[in-house]
Structures are given as C-alpha cells and as structure tokens.
Amino acid sequence: MKIFINGRFLSQSLTGVQRYAAEMVRAMDRLLISSEAPRALVDAEWQLLLPPDANVTIDLKRIESVKIGRRSGHAWDQIDLAQHARNGHLISLANSGPVFHPRHLVVIHDAQVFQRPEFFSWTYLTAHRSLGYLLARTATIATVSDFSRHELASVLRLTPTSIPVFSNSAEHFAATVPDLSVIERLKLRPYNFFLSVGSMTRNKNIALAVQAAKQLNRPDMPLVVVGGGNNKVFQGESTSADDSVIMAGRLTDEEIAALYSRAAAFVFPSLYEGFGVPPLEAMTFGCPVIATTADAVRETCGDAASYFDPHNADALRQRMMERIVAGRISDDERRRQQARLTTFSWRRSASAMLQFLDKKTDRAGTTIEVEDHNSA
Structure with missing residues (x-):
C-alpha cells in the first residue's frame, strides 16, 4: 500500500x-517508527510529496520527502500531485488538494x-468555495474542532458524523526557549503589559483590542501587538499605535514565547476561528487568557479563560481592568490551564x-460513520 501526504504547505508562509x-x-x-500505528500502515510505503518551490524541510525518519512536478500552487495540487499520487491514498492537511483523487482525506480547518x-x-x-464544494463530493472531509465539523457539515451538505475531528495542540510551543531580550528591546516591564498575536485582518479583530487598550488608557500597561497583514487575501483593517499600544510587528517564536511568559494577560479578540491555538500557546507559559466568545475558542479554552463579546471594546476593557486588579495568575487558574492543555495532543x-x-483502507469505497475524535 502507498500513502502520500500533500506537502504543498511547506511552500507557504507559516x-x-x-x-x-x-x-x-x-x-x-514518530508513530510509524514506534510501530504504534495500525500494522497495515506501518508496512505501507509513505511519501511526503513536495512542490519544486517548497522552501522548508521536516526532519522525518520513516516518511520519505520527495519533490515532484514542475508547477506550483493549486496547479501543482490538481495536476502534478494528483498524477503522482493516483495509485495510492492521499492525505491533505492544509485546506486543499486534488479534487479528482478517489482515495483522499483532506482537513478543512473551518x-x-x-x-x-x-x-x-x-x-x-x-x-476556495468552489474547491470546498468539489472536495466534499470527491474526498473525505476532516476538521479540527466540533464547531468546525458542524459548520462544514451545514455548508457542504454533509452529515456531521461523516466528518472526523483531529484537533490542534500547542505542545510544539512548550519546547520553545523564550528570548527574554525582546522585553528590554520593546522597553517593557514584566507582567505590566497585555499581549495580542495576530495578523491585521478583519477576522483577527486586532482593531478592537487596540480600541480597548486606548479606552483603558494605561500607558503603564500597554497592549503589545505581534503580527503582520495579508491584504491580498483578506479585506484587512489598519490600526495605529499610541502610548497605550505597541505595534511589535513580526517576531520569532522565541520572542513570542518570552512575551507570553511575561505578559499580564493574553488578549484574543478573533471574530471567527476553526479552533484557536494562540490561547493554548499562552497557557503553555502560564499566561492568563482573555478570549473572544467565538464558539470554537470557547470549545478550546473551556473554563481556563475569561471571555468578552468580540464586538464590544468596552467589555474587553473591563476584562483587562479586572486582570490588572487580580494581578499574577492564581494557582487555581493555572490548574485549569493545565487541564485544558492536556486535552490536546499531536500524538x-x-x-x-x-x-x-x-x-x-479496509473499507475502500464505503462511507464510515465516525466518532468524535476531538479529544482523541
């Protein structure tokens, strides 16, 4: 048996x-190496197929990485990848893949x-709407949260039980060593700033966080905003900084980890998410989380965050003021964070x-009713 993985994500921005x-x-x-996977899959031939413009590599021991074709983007997906993977099973993990592959599992995140x-x-x-509709007819759709499962089932006319859920995790961030020099470079005082990480796009709703920080009017407790924009894809919003807001731009994972570890709280104002990983990253470093009431974010954070209406800047301002009064994270809050973190695992x-x-693979050509793998 041959199993191929769509590696086009390694040619895209992270x-x-x-x-x-x-x-x-x-x-x-790792599971294939340890033989903890089903026997048929352990014995299978595995390849991660990459387009010519893939500029990142992954250190793999069991799965072979192979560059194929001469195209890029969707053309590579639909022509080069489809042709090379036609005699095996295909896994696409990043929202897209060839629409005419008969044995295709594709993860659509939201x-x-x-x-x-x-x-x-x-x-x-x-x-992407056209791609979604086509994949729903020809591939098996999977996703990352129960919220996204029901959303996708509704718009793609599928039954929720036909869509398995394979969750995100933040375990990768736990191994990141914080680069604390960023605290001094940004002229911050530990535990005397709020943090928000996200692109300047409408769905991330950073403008509301900036508005709340300006309403709070505490230059001694500024909001640090990390991230950039991509207005070629999104209909973006611009915002501006003052004494209450520091626009830090793009930072390394090590610098972001340092900010998580020293922030008074992490602010996550997103209007829509399929899962919501950044709050879990913040929890990894014991950072209190103030999060939007978006359904997927509540599903991810549970009782380990305080919430606000993402359309109400004053509600966020109140949560920020409450955090200032409460001070550093309590033992009870940290226990709740740890409980949420253990819920999600890449393995x-x-x-x-x-x-x-x-x-x-055992029941090729049939539809399998699936159980909820959200906490699996």
Missing part, C-alpha cells in the same frame, strides 16, 4: 494551518469562506487520524 500540517506529519512519523465572506477578497472566496490526533485511515 500560519496556524501550516503549523498544524507540519506537526501532524511529525507525529505520524468554514470561514462560507460563513464570513466579508473577510476575503472575491478571487480567494470564489476559488493523539495523529493516532486518531491513522486509525481512521486504517478503517478507510
């Missing part, structure tokens, strides 16, 4: 989707292009995906 794909591939590789079209350019919207998600794929 976002949560690409990180998910990389971590799932690493976790599957239904944002269907539910929140105002966030996207019309060209991106048209292309469990990869294992659940391999178990599901094993069932699919």
